[in-house]
Amino acid sequence: MTWKTCLILICTGLLITASGCSKHSSPPALVVEIPSGFSGSFLLEMGVKEAPALEMQGDTYVVAVPKSGKVTTSTLLTNARPTFKNSSDGGVWGYSHSVFTTGDGIPTGGKIEFFVGTRKEYDAEESKKNHSGGASIPLEPITAGG
Numbered sequence: 001m002t003w004k005t006c007l008i009l010i011c012t013g014l015l016i017t018a019s020g021c022s023k024h025s026s027p028p029a030l031v032v033e034i035p036s037g038f039s040g041s042f043l044l045e046m047g048v049k050e051a052p053a054l055e056m057q058g059d060t061y062v063v064a065v066p067k068s069g070k071v072t073t074s075t076l077l078t079n080a081r082p083t084f085k086n087s088s089d090g091g092v093w094g095y096s097h098s099v100f101t102t103g104d105g106i107p108t109g110g111k112i113e114f115f116v117g118t119r120k121e122y123d124a125e126e127s128k129k130n131h132s133g134g135a136s137i138p139l140e141p142i143t144a145g146g
Helices: 003-022 119-131
Strands: 029-034 040-046 055-057 060-064 070-072 083-086 091-101 107-117
Touching: 083 091, 091 119, 107 119
Parallel strands: 029 060, 029 083, 040 070
Antiparallel strands: 040 107, 055 060, 091 107
16 A cells, blocks of 8 residues: 555545534424413423433424423433423413533433413512522523414
């Protein structure tokens, strides 16, 4: 094998490796379906081994908010920002997405939380949390899609 052939093979290998490393996949899509009449806090606990995976429709994860306001799943979404399909009368307030990691940064679990209702109901709920030691950052409502 000549030095030119070796150089071409090495350069080709480096280009393939570099192009593979430079591809950034977009975060998965998540649709949260809020049923008519739902009001209150929602909690999605993620990365729970015994729990079922989230439903997928094509390349989109779909979560239907139950009456209890709580969903537990084995699926772990580390950077998804949801689209809300809101059939309720209230707005979506106080959205937060937390990911729990090991000391070396490996994701192990997480949660998505928000409140559905009026601003007055959201403020009252946050006031309850603050009295019990929780933190509050008031946010503007998230507009519903679809």
